[in-house]
Amino acid sequence: MHDQRPVTNVDKGTLRINLFAGMADVSGCRSVEIEWTGGTVGDLRSRLAACIPAIETLLSRSAVAIAGAYAQDAADVPCGAEVAIIPPVSGG
Amino acid sequence: MTDPVSSVPEKLSHWGSTPILVRHEIDAAQVLAAVASPVAGATVLFIGTTRSLSDGVVTQRLEYEAYEPMAAKTLGSLRDAAIVRFGLIDCHVVHRLGLVKVGETSVAIATSAAHRREAFEATQWLMEQIKHEVPIWKCEQSADGSREWVHSGSVPMGFLPATPNESSPA
Known part of the structure; x- marks a missing residue:
């Protein structure tokens, strides 16, 4: 194989998004993979809501984390980034 | 969010080996003992x-x-931020994950300081931050088998979409 892609479990051009708690329940899965060629957190929100309409309400109250840090809507989401949707937290 | 790590005292390097998230019962005495210090006037x-x-x-x-x-x-x-902000001697936080029965401990925080005021305020502050910032969720499960994730709280300020439902420009 000539393919020299880095060893990751996510292909370039796709983005795996981790879902937790009620977000996982509503969508019926713990992660989703979408095609991704770049864009902002805001773009990602729109894409996700379009992919899984059921999560739209909770998504509008959720934050997005990139590489384990909260990210604002204008932030860039690189291909292959570790992305998670963080619904309102309830620890303690 | 500012990065508190850049200005923390040397002592914090011990933190690396301390379990913060556990799946077993939390031993309160152990959490308390972890912050013990001969210069503490309040714990x-x-x-x-x-x-x-x-x-x-x-x-x-x-x-x-x-x-x-x-x-x-x-x-x-x-x-780390609590230690710097309140001038604590030490601080230890443990949160449990998985199933927790009624009456069992889900979170424990111990703070030691020279005086009680800082120790009390830091503990209160930490709990508030945990309830707003830390990506942990609880699911309430009743005897009848029903279960519900609790999402009545919030996420940190500034990380929600500007408009919940994207409105088209006028």
Whole structure:
């Protein structure tokens, strides 16, 4: 194989998004993979809501984390980034 | 968010080996002992326990889930920040994950300081931050088998979409 892609479990051009708690329940899965060629957190929100309409309400109250840090809507989401949707937290 | 790690005292390097998220019962005495110091004039221990009644609904047990790498990192940063902000001698935070029965401890915070005021205030501050920032969620489970994730709280300010439902420009 000539393919020299880095060893990751996510292909370039796709983005795996981790879902937790009620977000996982509503969508019926713990992660989703979408095609991704770049864009902002805001773009990602729109894409996700379009992919899984059921999560739209909770998504509008959720934050997005990139590489384990909260990210604002204008932030860039690189291909292959570790992305998670963080619904309102309830620890303690 | 500012990065508190850049200005923390040397002592904090011990934090690396301390378990922050656990899946077993939390030993309060151990948490308390972890912050003991001969220069402490006050030590505060906060224990959060699973209560049976939540908004009129009888809960049998709670299940906690976390985005673990981020939760551990955030708890560590908050603990470091509390030490700097309140001038603590030491601080220890443990949060439990998985199933937690009624009456069991879900979170424990111990703070030691020269005087009681800082220890009390830091403990209160830490709990508030945990409830707003740390990606941990609880699921209330009743005796009849019903279960519900609690999403009545919030996420940190500034990380929600500007408009919940994208409105088209006028």
